[in-house]
Amino acid sequence: MCLQCSFEILTILMCNALLGLYLSSSSALDLQDITISKSRGMLYPRDSETREVRSLDGMWNFVPADEEYPSQGVNDQWYKDNLNKVRKVIGMPVPASYNDITTKQSLRDHVGAVWYDRNFFVSRLWAKDQRVWLRFGSVHYKAFVWVNGELAVKHEMGHLPFEAEVTHLLKYGSENRITVICDNALIQTTVPQGKISEVANDNGVSIVQSYSFDFFNYAGIHRSVHLYTTPKTFIEEVEINTDLANDNSLGYVYYTISVNGSAANQADNALYARVQLYNREGEQVANATSDAKLSGMLQVEKVKPWWPYLMHPDPGYLYELKIELHGANEELLDIYRLNVGIRTLSWTSTTFNINGKPVYFRGFGRHEDADVRGKGLDYALLTRDFNLLRWIGANAYRTSHYPYSEESMQFADRHGIMIIDECPSVDTENYNQALLGKHKSSLEQLIHRDRNHPSVVMWSIANEPSTREKNADIYFEYVATFTRSLDSSRPITAAISGSAIEDKAACYLDIVSFNRYNGWYSNPGRLDMITKRVIDEATAWYYKCYKPVIMSEYGADTLEGLHLQPSFLWSEEYQTELFSRHFKAFDALRRQKWFIGEFVWNFADFKTAQSYTRVAGNKKGVFTRARQPKAVAHLLRKRYFALGHDMDQCSFPDDLYPYIAASRWHIR
Numbered sequence: 166m167c168l169q170c171s172f173e174i175l176t177i178l179m180c181n182a183l184l185g186l187y188l189s190s191s192s193a194l195d196l197q198d199i200t201i202s203k204s205r206g207m208l209y210p211r212d213s214e215t216r217e218v219r220s221l222d223g224m225w226n227f228v229p230a231d232e233e234y235p236s237q238g239v240n241d242q243w244y245k246d247n248l249n250k251v252r253k254v255i256g257m258p259v260p261a262s263y264n265d266i267t268t269k270q271s272l273r274d275h276v277g278a279v280w281y282d283r284n285f286f287v288s289r290l291w292a293k294d295q296r297v298w299l300r301f302g303s304v305h306y307k308a309f310v311w312v313n314g315e316l317a318v319k320h321e322m323g324h325l326p327f328e329a330e331v332t333h334l335l336k337y338g339s340e341n342r343i344t345v346i347c348d349n350a351l352i353q354t355t356v357p358q359g360k361i362s363e364v365a366n367d368n369g370v371s372i373v374q375s376y377s378f379d380f381f382n383y384a385g386i387h388r389s390v391h392l393y394t395t396p397k398t399f400i401e402e403v404e405i406n407t408d409l410a411n412d413n414s415l416g417y418v419y420y421t422i423s424v425n426g427s428a429a430n431q432a433d434n435a436l437y438a439r440v441q442l443y444n445r446e447g448e449q450v451a452n453a454t455s456d457a458k459l460s461g462m463l464q465v466e467k468v469k470p471w472w473p474y475l476m477h478p479d480p481g482y483l484y485e486l487k488i489e490l491h492g493a494n495e496e497l498l499d500i501y502r503l504n505v506g507i508r509t510l511s512w513t514s515t516t517f518n519i520n521g522k523p524v525y526f527r528g529f530g531r532h533e534d535a536d537v538r539g540k541g542l543d544y545a546l547l548t549r550d551f552n553l554l555r556w557i558g559a560n561a562y563r564t565s566h567y568p569y570s571e572e573s574m575q576f577a578d579r580h581g582i583m584i585i586d587e588c589p590s591v592d593t594e595n596y597n598q599a600l601l602g603k604h605k606s607s608l609e610q611l612i613h614r615d616r617n618h619p620s621v622v623m624w625s626i627a628n629e630p631s632t633r634e635k636n637a638d639i640y641f642e643y644v645a646t647f648t649r650s651l652d653s654s655r656p657i658t659a660a661i662s663g664s665a666i667e668d669k670a671a672c673y674l675d676i677v678s679f680n681r682y683n684g685w686y687s688n689p690g691r692l693d694m695i696t697k698r699v700i701d702e703a704t705a706w707y708y709k710c711y712k713p714v715i716m717s718e719y720g721a722d723t724l725e726g727l728h729l730q731p732s733f734l735w736s737e738e739y740q741t742e743l744f745s746r747h748f749k750a751f752d753a754l755r756r757q758k759w760f761i762g763e764f765v766w767n768f769a770d771f772k773t774a775q776s777y778t779r780v781a782g783n784k785k786g787v788f789t790r791a792r793q794p795k796a797v798a799h800l801l802r803k804r805y806f807a808l809g810h811d812m813d814q815c816s817f818p819d820d821l822y823p824y825i826a827a828s829r830w831h832i833r
């Protein structure tokens with residue numbers, strides 16, 4: 166294994182030149198569809214009467230690999246002992262991106278592997294008749310994990326969880342060690358893609374990572390690390406689907422459970438599940454016993470459907486589903502609970518409906534991004550962000566441009582915020598066989614992780630792929646067909662930036678989303694060149710594919726505190742006026758029934774790679790990076806509540822229209 170592992174790391178750093186060759190020849194070849202292996206397990210770790218969860222978050226030891234000799238740690242087997250025996254280590258918080266924690270430019274811009282380790286005790290009480298799992302919420306981009314010097318798991322793809330059973334690797338009643346390599350290198354066959362090259366510097370050469378996507382390639386152990394126990398035979402997977410009948414007064418919860426463990430093999434017929442559904446008050450509203458395939462249905466009288474924020478006075482209603490797995494002689498083997506929202510989705514060539522009612526999306530593209538922490542999970546930030554989403558009256562966001570934390574998906578369920586759930590394929594180009602496999606795998610892992618969240622209403626299979634390129638059509642046909650084969654209950658979209666005339670991919674989608682920066686990248690400074698162009702482009706998309714259309718990105722970089730009247734690029738006045746010109750277009754489009762949503766770029770300012778087009782990052786936020794409103798936030802808030810009122814008769818917050826004057830005033 167060590168050889169293979171060191172080979173993989175070296176490959177990333179050395180194969181770029183070869184890859185260039187491979188890609189130029191492969192683009193002449195036709196792409197074939199490719200089968201990928203599927204993920205298993207990965208239920209969110211929750212304790213119960215039969216399970217215990219232990220966090221390994223906190224301070225870990227950390228050391229970057231030498232850029233000149235990246236495979237040294239693997240060759241010298243650093244994972245066989247504490248890292249501080251071989252190198253001087255520093256403390257590194259988990260979860261967090263490592264880039265902005267120290268004051269060193271070399272770490273912020275490090276390319277390749279970094280090493281983490283920490284020691285921890287496992288109680289001898291855990292040595293009883295059970296299994297222990299090690300689970301990472303996400304490590305970006307590639308991870309190798311050893312427990313007590315033995316390889317436990319490796320995983321490729323940031324922003325997605327992975328886990329492995331470590332029962333046999335742990336020392337019970339004793340101290341243990343976990344060692345992680347995290348490699349941030351992006352090449353043409355990673356998702357997302359990047360390029361690595363050697364560039365001459367003043368003293369020799371540097372390995373330089375470049376990428377075309379517009380956010381900083383933060384890396385590290387980004388989300389929580391858990392150890393958790395399960396019984397020997399346990400609930401490994403739960404899949405939930407819901408439906409409504411009789412004017413939304415009757416709900417159905419369909420469940421399918423998969424079991425892992427010896428009891429599952431030996432006494433197949435003896436296994437069954439007892440499932441119970443509880444309302445918010447903790448009262449049982451339905452219960453059932455599964456069939457022998459461990460699937461079944463619960464019927465809920467007087468159901469409270471899951472509604473989006475401002476579409477109903479009680480949005481985000483969640484039930485709790487308790488699943489008990491029983492073996493022979495009624496023996497209780499395992500218990501797992503999860504939240505369930507009961508809702509239906511449907512879509513046509515002109516509408517998108519939730520619980521039978523048409524939806525108009527008013528939301529944001531976002532990033533997981535903050536100072537110091539980078540992309541590290543932070544409950545304080547998450548809570549503030551959801552408070553701001555509610556304050557501004559948004560009902561949706563897209564997880565641009567990668568899967569967000571599982572914890573954020575739980576927040577969205579609870580707050581009634583609809584999610585367009587995006588896989589990490591951003592600026593996709595150079596379509597090739599290996600990329601297709603990884604792209605499909607990213608969607609498989611995403612859908613596996615998020616399929617039970619009521620907040621997820623759409624899958625986004627890419628952001629701004631090069632859709633006029635050779636093979637874009639066949640590539641996206643494969644990706645879209647694969648996505649539908651995993652989940653036919655949600656529509657598929659992608660945020661497209663190419664023109665409707667040249668595009669070869671959009672019509673494989675169920676909903677067409679387009680990104681355009683009128684008044685910014687196109688005709689900067691020309692506020693009079695926005696409204697008609699937005700209307701014309703949306704109309705072109707509709708008549709190309711006859712699918713509902715969303716504007717998934719529009720916006721303008723804005724330096725907080727810069728005021729210029731008359732408005733000028735980068736000023737708060739310009740952002741406000743640019744939004745207003747878009748609103749006019751959206752209202753004209755809303756009269757065409759097929760225009761179903763508007764998404765601002767971006768929720769908050771965020772960090773990007775260094776570039777002369779970016780002043781310490783992308784400043785298109787409606788909120789600053791510190792999550793304070795820019796002037797435009799107050800305008801957007803008035804619009805989002807007005808839309809909520811028009812569509813769903815929501816009430817207005819008391820402070821939306823501060824008193825101005827006793828006279829009548831005019832709104833154009």
Ligand code: GCB
Nearest residue numbers: 379628629662680718783785
């Ligand atoms: C886009 C991209 C987004 C960028 C944005 C911009 O079209 O989808 O990732 O950040 O433009 O501000 O340039």
